[in-house]
Amino acid sequence: MSLVTDTVPHESASRSDTPRADADRQTPACSAVAKWLSAHDFPDTQSRSIHGMTPLMLAALHGEDHIVAALLDEGACVGALDDGGNHALWYACLGGAPAPILRLIGAGLDIDHANGNDITCLMQAAASGRVEVMWLLMSLGASDSLVAPDGRNAFDMAADFGLQLFLTVGQLREAKRGSLRAADRHSAELTQPGTAGSVLPDSAPR
Incomplete structure (x- = not known):
């Protein structure tokens, strides 16, 4: 009897601790995402702000790779487009941090996606002088043969x-x-005797 009494509660506790342990492991990430969303006025991972920007896009723009990863784990739509036809990779390239760029490409975003103006991420990086982003994108397979409407x-x-x-x-x-030339001329004028602005010493005859 005592063996049954001792064994059953032990097994029951073991079963109930497992979900709690899993929940404890998930809580920090979920909590971080919830705080981040609240701080940026997003009700949830699928919501949008001005110009159709999603939480994933904003996190990518800011180079917050841990938030990008957490949002993806929470089911954020990786392929969502803003009002200009840009996806999260565009924002990651605009921000310039390598980690979100690598993560979003690994998540399946098209590296050669063209936005509503037919501009790709590689073109955007080139037009803004981000040579390091160009190099990274080309090393990952971005096409340099695509052309803009112009x-x-x-x-x-x-x-x-x-x-x-x-x-x-x-x-x-x-x-x-x-x-510098103007400063030199001004300095020369001030040192010439009899010019306006020259000051005679108090002991000088008047």
């Missing part, structure tokens, strides 16, 4: 960005030279 491919966009940067640097350099 006929440019990603390399064309990168070259145009580089040219614009070169011209901007030249303008900044010239502006700096102009400021």
Whole structure:
């Protein structure tokens, strides 16, 4: 009798502890996602904010890979598109953090997906001068032969960005030279005798 009494509660406790242990393991991740969603005014993983942005897109943009992973585990729609036809990978590339990019491609997102303007993630990276993102995407198989509606491919966009940067640097350099010349002229005028702004010492004859 005592053996039965001792054994049954032990087995019952073992069975009831297993789900509780599983729940304890799941609670931190679920809690983190819930707090993150609340902090960013998302009611749930499937909700959307301005311009159709989903929680997954926002987390990818911010480079929060642990939240991206947790959202995917919670069933967030990986293939959802915003109002411009961009998916979460676009936002990850815009943010530039490698981990969400790798995770979302691993989750099945099309690396060569073109948005509503027929611009791919590789083109976006090229047009914004994100060479490190371009390199990562191409190493993962992104096509550099696709063209935008204006006929440019990603390399064309990168070259145009580089040219614009070169011209901007030249303008900044010239502006700096102009400021230095103006400062030198002003300094020379102040040191010339009899010019406005010169101050005679108190002991000087008047």
